[in-house]
Amino acid sequence: MKYYLIAGEASGDLHGSKLIKEIKNIDMHANIRCWGGNLMKKAGGTLVKDYKELAFMGFIEVLRHLKTILKNLKFCKKDIEKFNPDVIVYIDYPGFNLRIAKWAKKRGYKNHYYISPQIWAWNENRISIIKKNIDSMYVILPFEKDYYKRKHDFKVYFVGHPLLENFKKEKVSSNFFNKNKISKKKPLIAMLPGSRKQEIKRMIKTLIETSKKFLEFQFVLAAAPGIEINWYKKFIDNTDIIIVKNQTYDLLKASEAAIVSSGTATLETAIIGVPQVVCYKTNFFTYQIAKRLVKLKFISLVNLILNKKIVEELIQKKFTTNNLSITLEKILVEKNQNTIKKEYRKIISKLGAKSASKTTARLIVSSIK
DSSP: OEEEEEEOSHHHHHHHHHHHHHHHHHOTTOEEEEEEOHHHHHTTOEEEEEGGGTOOOSHHHHHHTHHHHHHHHHHHHHHHHHHOOSEEEEESOHHHHHHHHHHHHHTTOOEEEESOOOTTTSOTTHHHHHHHHOSEEEEOSTTHHHIIIIIHOOOOEEOOOGGGGGOOSOOSOTTHHHHTTOOSSSOEEEEEOOSSHHHHHHHHHHHHHHHTTOTTSEEEEEEOTTSOHHHHHHHHTTSSOEEEESOHHHHHHHEEEEEEESSHHHHHHHHHTOOEEEEEOOOHHHHHHHHHHOOOSOSSHHHHHHTSOSSOEEEGGGOOHHHHHHHHHHHTSHHHHHHHHHHHHHHHHHSOOSOHHHHHHHHHHHHHO
C-alpha cells in the first residue's frame, strides 16, 4: 500500500515517525512518502519537504510568507497526484492540511487525520470542512471524542496520547552532567522557550534576567531540534546559562522546575513530573487577533485537560521578570511541588493507553485494506 503523510512541525515529525514505524510493522510492503523531518525520514519515509521550510506561526507571519505557502500547496498537490497514494494521513498542521484535504477529497483520495486541529479552541467553523472531507479522525486528547460527538455528531477515534510512548521510568542518563559540563552542586531549572526563532527572541531577554535572580540554581536551556546551538549563543554568551540539544527529557528529569513555552512541551513536562510555569509572548498584532478568536480559559494543555488552573500561565504582558521570578519561587516550595505533581498524575490517567501510534496505524491500514 502507498501512504502519503503530511506533518508541518517538530512535534508532527516525532509523532509521524512513530506512526511510520507502526505502519511498516503491519504492512511489510508499505511505500511511504512524507512531509516532515529527519525523524520521519529515519523511520522509513521518503522525505519530500522538511518542516523547517513550512513552520510559520501567527497571523502576521503567515501573511508575510503567503507566497511560499501557496507555492508549497501547489507543489504538494502535484506530488500527491504523481505518487497516487492509497491514503493521505494529515498530522495536525491544519492551516495547510485542511486545504489539501479539501482538494484531495474531490479527487477521490482517502483522507485520514491524526491529531485533530484544535477547533475546540478557535476557528470552530472548520468542522464543516472536516465532516465533508475527512474519512477518519484520530484524536489524542481525552475531551476531544466527546466534543466531536456531543457538539458536532461526528465520530472520531480516541487513540491515547503519543507522548506516553516516549517516556520510560529510567533516571537521567549517566553522562548527562559530564557531557554538558553541568555541575551537580547546584539544582537545575530547565528553560524550554519553544521551537520557533520568532517566539524565542521575544522571550529570551526575560529568561536571562530571571536567571540572574536565582544564583543558587543552574539554568539550562533546551535547544529546539531545528535550531543550531550557535544561534542561541549570541543571546546568552555573557551569561551562566548552559545549552543542551536533543536531551530535553534528561534535562527535565534532572530539574527542580521548568519554564515552558505553551504547547506540547507543557504536557511533556507534566508527564515527567516537573513543576512548571507556562509562558508565551508573540507579535502584538497576532496576540490581539488571537485574543478575540480563542475561546479558552487556559492556553496550556496541562490546565485544559483538567479544566482548572494547575500551573501558572504568564502570557504576553504578564510575562515579565518580576512575575516569572515570583511564580518560580512559589513552585520551588516543596508543598506546592507536591500539589502540582498530584494533579499531574490525574492528567496522565486521562491520557489513555501507551499505544497511540500502534492503534492509529492499525486503524489506517485495516480501513484501506
